[in-house]
Amino acid sequence: MIEMKYNANFTACSKCEKSGGRCGSSSQKPDKFVCYCWDGPRQLECSQKSQSEKKRPEIGIGIGGVLLVLVVLCIAIWYRKKKTGHSIFRTRCTSLDSSASDLEYGSKFYGVTLFSYTQLVKATENFDQANELGSGGFGTVYYGKLNDGREVAVKRLYEKNYKRLEHFMNEIHILTRLRNNNLVVLHGCTSHHSRELLLVYEYVENGTVADHLYGENTKSGFLxxxxxxxxxxxxxxxxxxxxxxxxxxxxxxxxxxxxxxxxxxxxxxxxxxxxxxxxxxxxxxxxxxxxxxxxxxxxxxxxxxxxxxxxxxxxxxxxxxxxxxxxxxxxxxxxxxxxxxxxxxxxxxxxxxxxxxxxxxxxxxxxxxxxxxxxxxxxxxxxxxxxxxxxxxxxxxxxxxxxxxDYEALQAEEMVHNAAEEVVKMHIGNTPMPSPAEDDHAKLLSNHQLILSSPISVIDKWISGSTISSNSK
Known part of the structure; x- marks a missing residue:
């Protein structure tokens, strides 16, 4: 076995290792100390330049790894939001609404007109409280005026009631197909890019029946x-x-x-x-x-x-x-x-x-x-x-x-019966006590008159001839 010896300089070796090198000896002069560095052997310690160059690839690898992880996370979050449709309901980021294509608004989605959130904010003057028409179990309604001059009622749905986007759009499609003169017309809603879910109805200008019966509009005239x-x-x-x-x-x-x-x-x-x-x-x-x-x-x-x-x-x-x-x-x-x-x-x-x-x-x-x-x-x-x-x-x-x-005929009939009733009363007052048979006849006549004047008998006679049946589910 061949043994190689050199005079170790512990101070130099310590400096060498701190600079990123390894202690050793020269191949030509085995007894001479050499500091082996990333860019070659040095006499005492590695240079500052060589040390930074050695770390550079390590730093590059670390940054690249972090970026890769971030990209994977972003893709996963995007895919999850797209799959569940929750971004329409949860997000409060204005960039979602602004990122949507302007070509989308005014278009149709399964027959439903799409409105932009910013368009409806402008129409309602940022949902000004002064434009509030009322509120209920599903949301608050605001008066609005679109750019084309149409007056609308914008319902701002409560977030706690939101369901899946696909279900919402399907039901909106059903509701827009309903056609009846006595139903409020649903013009459309906001798109899936919107930060909030809004429904746009026709504006009905004369208020509610409640207002006219005992509310604010009772002052405008009696119904x-x-x-x-x-x-x-x-x-x-x-x-x-x-x-x-x-x-x-x-x-x-x-x-x-x-x-x-x-x-x-x-x-x-x-x-x-x-x-x-x-x-x-x-x-x-x-x-x-x-x-x-x-x-x-x-x-x-x-x-x-x-x-x-x-x-x-x-x-x-x-x-x-x-x-x-x-x-x-x-x-x-x-x-x-x-x-x-x-x-x-x-x-x-x-x-x-x-x-x-x-x-x-x-x-x-x-x-x-x-x-x-x-x-x-x-x-x-x-x-x-x-x-x-x-x-x-x-x-x-x-x-x-x-x-x-025909209430005129009914009134005439009632007048005849009232007159007959008066005659019966006068007859009873001017005659002695009736026999049992006569008494029974008077009771029948009286009962007959009571039935004729009973409201229940009137509705039975005029509406269906009997109690209204119930056969619906």
């Missing part, structure tokens, strides 16, 4: 009974149409019944419930209606049906008759709900306590008869058991018959 009955008929027409297309409105109330300049009805928020979950085990995740209008049977089974709309419409009918709100905390605690208030008075035939006196109930025979008939129809709609409620088709038919009935 006469013929107008109110027409509102009832047109609302029933819209709901009957929705039920025929398997859509439950789910939030029927006077605040969702709009009036145009001619006081024609435009029902709003129809079908929005289709966009949100209906799972009975997650009832808190979606609006289920408005207090005062809610179907009591819903609280038992947690499932809304078209009969739930019928119940809510019954409350609307009572509002039209009474000019009273669906909820009033100033009423007796058992009658805070208008439905309870009305049922109590209808059962006692105390219609004079229910009907708004300004309608002419006391002085106008036609108004008195029509309001009584509508109140009795509402009574049937407000039955707790949905099986005893009529369908919307039957309600619509009944309202049309009430509107078209």
């Amino acid at each position: 006469p009974w013929p107008v109110r009955l027409r509102i009832a008929i047109e609302t029933a027409t819209a709901l009957s149409y929705l039920h025929a297309t398997d859509i439950i409105h789910r939030d029927v109330k006077t605040n969702n019944i709009l009036l145009d300049s001619n006081f024609s009805v435009k029902v709003a928020d129809f079908g929005l419930s289709r966009l949100f979950p209906t799972d009975k085990t997650h009832v808190s995740t979606a609006p289920q209606g408005t207090p005062g209008y809610l179907d009591p049977e819903y609280h038992q089974c947690y499932q809304l049906t078209n009969k739930s709309d019928v119940y809510s419409f019954g409350v609307v009918l009572i509002e039209l008759v009474s000019s009273l709100p669906a909820i009033d905390m100033d009423r007796h605690r058992l009658e805070i709900n208008l439905s309870n208030y009305a049922m109590n008075r209808i059962q006692r035939c105390a219609f004079d306590e229910l009907v708004d006196p300004q309608l002419g109930f006391a002085s106008n025979f036609k108004v008195r008869r029509m309001t009584i008939l509508v109140a009795e129809l509402a009574f049937q709609c407000l039955q707790h058991d949905k099986e005893f409620r009529p369908s919307m088709d039957e309600v619509l038919e009944a309202l049309k018959k009430i509107e078209s009935a």
